[in-house]
Amino acid sequence: MRVVLATANPGKVRELTLGLAPLGWTLLSLADFPLRLPKEEGATFLENALLKAAYVAKATGLPALADDSGLVVPALGGEPGVHSARYGGRETDRERNVYLLERMRHLKGEERRALFVAVLVLAYPDGHAEAYEGSVEGMVLEAPRGEGGFGYDPLFYVPEAGKTFAEMTLEEKARHSHRGKALSALLEAYEKGPPPREISRLE
Ligand code: IMP
Secondary structure (H helix, E strand, O other): OEEEEOOOOHHHHHHHHHHHHHHOOEEEEHHHOOOOOOOOOOOOHHHHHHHHHHHHHHHHOOOEEEEEEEEEEHHHOOEEHHHHHHHHHOOOHHHHHHHHHHHOOOOOHHHHEEEEEEEEEEEOOOOOEEEEEEEEEEEEOOOOOOOOOOOOHHHEEEOOOOEEHHHOOHHHHHHHOHHHHHHHHHHHHHEOEOOOHHHHOOO
């Protein structure tokens, strides 16, 4: 199957490419199509992922896979959440990490608990769509650690691994991450071919 990855984020492209490898799909990217993704105006990860995947599937005539994801800090009322990519209006990952640390300066111990959430939507040109979700719990450190990954990776510490996402290899991150878990759910559904549509239809 030929599938378009409906994301312009190189970090996501790397992780999705690794995670989807066992399916043997031919992966195309937005570099192959002159498309600009729609504005992410949805209130949830699911709405935004569906918006992106459905748009790209319709525009290209091919199945499209979108990822909408973000960091959720309960002690900040769920920030940055669906606004993770443009938190505080900051332009770069580094600036957003500094901003997050400022917002959390008064938070200690358990209050620094956070979740990463990813929703993958696979949309088909005929309007059919499926969603796969993954999440992981961790802590937001008081200073960055590690050089790998992207986004908030240097601040997100996974206790069971004893590392931040930025200190993990791509394979290690895939085992622990929200996106890795969402990909496992997709792989499970597709390992014997496309799942029956009446089960997988997104309402
Ligand atoms: P989206 O394109 O609206 O889904 O933006 C997701 C944003 O959430 C990214 O730009 C990152 O800031 C953040 N994010 C999502 N997944 C990850 C991850 O695996 N590591 C670090 N940051 C992430």
